[in-house]
Amino acid sequence: MRWRESSDPAMNRLLVIGTGLIGGSFALATRKAGCFSHIDGHDSDASAAAAALRLGHIDAVAPDLSAAIAAADLVLVAVPVATVASMVRRVCESNRTATVIDAGSVKGSLLEELRRSGAMPPRFVPSHPMAGSEKRGPEAANAGLFRDRPVILTPQPETDPHALARAREWWSATGARVVETSAAIHDEMVALTSHLPHLIAYAFMNWVGKPHGGVPADFAGPGLNDFTRIAASDAAMWRRILSGNRAAVLAQYDGLAASMNRFVELLRSERFDELETLLAQAQATRLRMIEAGGQPDD
Amino acid sequence: MRWRESSDPAMNRLLVIGTGLIGGSFALATRKAGCFSHIDGHDSDASAAAAALRLGHIDAVAPDLSAAIAAADLVLVAVPVATVASMVRRVCESNRTATVIDAGSVKGSLLEELRRSGAMPPRFVPSHPMAGSEKRGPEAANAGLFRDRPVILTPQPETDPHALARAREWWSATGARVVETSAAIHDEMVALTSHLPHLIAYAFMNWVGKPHGGVPADFAGPGLNDFTRIAASDAAMWRRILSGNRAAVLAQYDGLAASMNRFVELLRSERFDELETLLAQAQATRLRMIEAGGQPDD
Numbered sequence: 117m118r119w120r121e122s123s124d125p126a127m128n129r130l131l132v133i134g135t136g137l138i139g140g141s142f143a144l145a146t147r148k149a150g151c152f153s154h155i156d157g158h159d160s161d162a163s164a165a166a167a168a169l170r171l172g173h174i175d176a177v178a179p180d181l182s183a184a185i186a187a188a189d190l191v192l193v194a195v196p197v198a199t200v201a202s203m204v205r206r207v208c209e210s211n212r213t214a215t216v217i218d219a220g221s222v223k224g225s226l227l228e229e230l231r232r233s234g235a236m237p238p239r240f241v242p243s244h245p246m247a248g249s250e251k252r253g254p255e256a257a258n259a260g261l262f263r264d265r266p267v268i269l270t271p272q273p274e275t276d277p278h279a280l281a282r283a284r285e286w287w288s289a290t291g292a293r294v295v296e297t298s299a300a301i302h303d304e305m306v307a308l309t310s311h312l313p314h315l316i317a318y319a320f321m322n323w324v325g326k327p328h329g330g331v332p333a334d335f336a337g338p339g340l341n342d343f344t345r346i347a348a349s350d351a352a353m354w355r356r357i358l359s360g361n362r363a364a365v366l367a368q369y370d371g372l373a374a375s376m377n378r379f380v381e382l383l384r385s386e387r388f389d390e391l392e393t394l395l396a397q398a399q400a401t402r403l404r405m406i407e408a409g410g411q412p413d414d
Numbered sequence: 415m416r417w418r419e420s421s422d423p424a425m426n427r428l429l430v431i432g433t434g435l436i437g438g439s440f441a442l443a444t445r446k447a448g449c450f451s452h453i454d455g456h457d458s459d460a461s462a463a464a465a466a467l468r469l470g471h472i473d474a475v476a477p478d479l480s481a482a483i484a485a486a487d488l489v490l491v492a493v494p495v496a497t498v499a500s501m502v503r504r505v506c507e508s509n510r511t512a513t514v515i516d517a518g519s520v521k522g523s524l525l526e527e528l529r530r531s532g533a534m535p536p537r538f539v540p541s542h543p544m545a546g547s548e549k550r551g552p553e554a555a556n557a558g559l560f561r562d563r564p565v566i567l568t569p570q571p572e573t574d575p576h577a578l579a580r581a582r583e584w585w586s587a588t589g590a591r592v593v594e595t596s597a598a599i600h601d602e603m604v605a606l607t608s609h610l611p612h613l614i615a616y617a618f619m620n621w622v623g624k625p626h627g628g629v630p631a632d633f634a635g636p637g638l639n640d641f642t643r644i645a646a647s648d649a650a651m652w653r654r655i656l657s658g659n660r661a662a663v664l665a666q667y668d669g670l671a672a673s674m675n676r677f678v679e680l681l682r683s684e685r686f687d688e689l690e691t692l693l694a695q696a697q698a699t700r701l702r703m704i705e706a707g708g709q710p711d712d
Contacts, residue, residue: 246635266632295632305633308622313641315677316614318696323666323673324606325699334564334593335603336703337544342640343611347700351693359686368621369678375621379613380667388657395649398616401623402645405634 127153131184133203134194135159135168138219138245140257142192143173145290148259156184160195167254185210190286193218197356201229208237215282217243221306222360223270223299236274241283244268244302245292252350263291270299307364312372314354315365317347425451429482431501432492433457433466436517436543438555440490441471443588446557454482458493465552483508488584491516495654499527506535513577515541515585519604520658521568521597534572539581542566542600543590550648561589568597605662610670612652613663615645 130152132139136159143155157174158181159165165177178184185191185207191214193203200220207216216239220226223242230236247265267287271280284294297305321344324331331340358365382391428450430437434457441453455472456479457463463475476482483489483505489512491501498518505514514537518524521540528534545563565585569578582592595603619642622629629638656663680689 246633248635248637265635268632293632297632305630309629309633309638310635313618313638315681316618316674317641317700318693319674319677320611320614320670321696321699321703322677322692323670324703325695326669326673331607331703332603334566334591334595335544335607337546337563337608339546339644340607340611342643343615344700344703345640346637347696349697351690351697354693355686355690358681358689359684362681362684366678366682369674371624372618372621373674375624376614376617376667376671379617379620380664383613383656383660384664386657386660388653391656392649392653394620395616395652397623398619398645399647399649401619402615402642405619405622405629405642 128189129154129156129187131156131158131178131188131191132168132174132194133158133181133191133207134196135165135174136194136253137248137251137256137261139192139194140168140171140173140254141247141259141261142194142219142290143168144257144259145262146286147173149289151286151289152190156188158184164254168257171254171257173254173257182210185214188214190214190282191216196353197222197226197360201226201233204230204237204240205233208240214239215279215286216240217283217287219243219245221310221357222303224303224364225360227270227272227299236272238274238276239279241275241280242270242272242299243283243287244270244306245287245290247292252353260291262287265292266295267292268302269294269296270302271296272299303361303364304368307361307368311358311361311365312368314346314349315358315369316372317344318354320344321347426487427452427454427485429454429456429476429486429489430466430472430492431456431479431489431505432494433463433471434492434551435546435549435554435559437490437492438466438469438471438552439545439557439559440492440517440588441466442555442557443560444584445471447587449584449587450488454486456482462552466555469552469555471552471555480508483512486512488512488580489514494651495520495524495658498524499531502528502535502538503531506538512537513580513584514538515581517541517543518658519608519655520601522601522662523658525568525570525597534570536572536574537577539573539578540568540570540597541581541585542568542604543585543588545590550651558589560585563590564593565590566600567592567594568600569594570597601659601662602666605659605666609656609659609663610666612644612647613656613667614670615642616652618642619645 132143135157146152155174156176156178157165157168158178168174169177191207193200195203197220200218204216245262245267247261287294430441433455444450453472454474454476455463455466456476466472467475489505491498493501495518498516502514543560543565545559585592677692
């Protein structure tokens, strides 16, 4: 048995719901790879959809979302975390063959929400591309955003193997490296590697802003710039991410707080030899991360 | 009355003590600007001096440090923080006309140490270029390191105006923007903008390294990479900087800890509206910093 989609992959149709940074970059990358014969776009913000059309990310702004959903072979739901579940449900109920992916930063709360509202849709392949920018919107999109970046898939027991295979193919076409893990491991790891650094960078900027009214330009070096870059990220989006992954973020914060206290207590009590040992361990971990990470260090 | 130095600026001689990243970059930049007729280099690590010679940073490795000091018009003391004071004292006592600058990250403890060991040398102009890298050594040096970066001078009541003027000229020749402030303000501001971020980034890497054995490459995104880049910095150097500016770093940490606690308590108690308000304030401060900072955001 075959699915409805054309055996010629270039005859497939993509619908991007949410034509911002992620949606636009996915459209550009799969267009470059020749994956789709047509790319529809939809955004609750009409000006974002119009910009995506003007910038050539999409072929058309879907005038009727239901019709565009019905016609699609792949639907990328790239909307704010809080609305992913209801949109995935709507898409999967109106199109019984399309593969559906998202790009949300939190998986556990999304999957719980889907389970609470009915059966897990088998053609939904939960996806999180580990790529992004503190910049947002269609203007920030680029075809290379996912290149050599991991995309984490967290398929469920109900997930259809065919849909999973198609999701893997299409993500791979963007240049991304596809990885599978559980939602729990995903959420713990992103709490550590992304959500916690954002929380700290935001808290740092508020401390800088409070007593000092901002950093005098003369003292803002490249180290500070890199350390706080992620605090330029959208506050409303990060409210949703932090609240969506609340338990994992709090657990990781407790671990970090203990580590910070050890450093500070050694500095306070002038135990500089022990402090240097901790600094050297941290440096070694960071150097290992650079070697392992495939992440350029400059 | 004129000083000994030639009225032809290109006839001046530079001695760089410590031929690493800062010393090598200063030599390259002032060579490009035609400031000196001859550049001597000295390093307690003979291989670093040899590398600086091989890489064309310096014209000669000073075989006799005392003779090179005596012949210099400008001496850059770019040695570890803990040995700056004794080297500055030695240089100023063996050469009664040269201008002497350093590049140390902490000013209060250096100046105290100098005052404890005798009179403040009038031709020493305490200097801190707000430029650097987590990389070290002659290989990391480049002529553009100081370009458009602030250099903070913290002249003392005893500082000779002529030496201050020369120091300003020579730093300006590297492309740096010269700023003057007090040692106390300098130390407070670098505690906030540089030393505290380093401490947090090191503590973060130790928390990452401890339970997780490092970050799986699949979860190390560009945000994490930027946030922790400074934790690749040399542990021995940062032990000296943190201990040298201990009181100011601890004071800034207390402020940051209060800010982090506010964020975490709002997340813990699910007060997401208030959390978003703090996130938005932080984002606004960061965006203002980018606008004000002359620091590129990418």
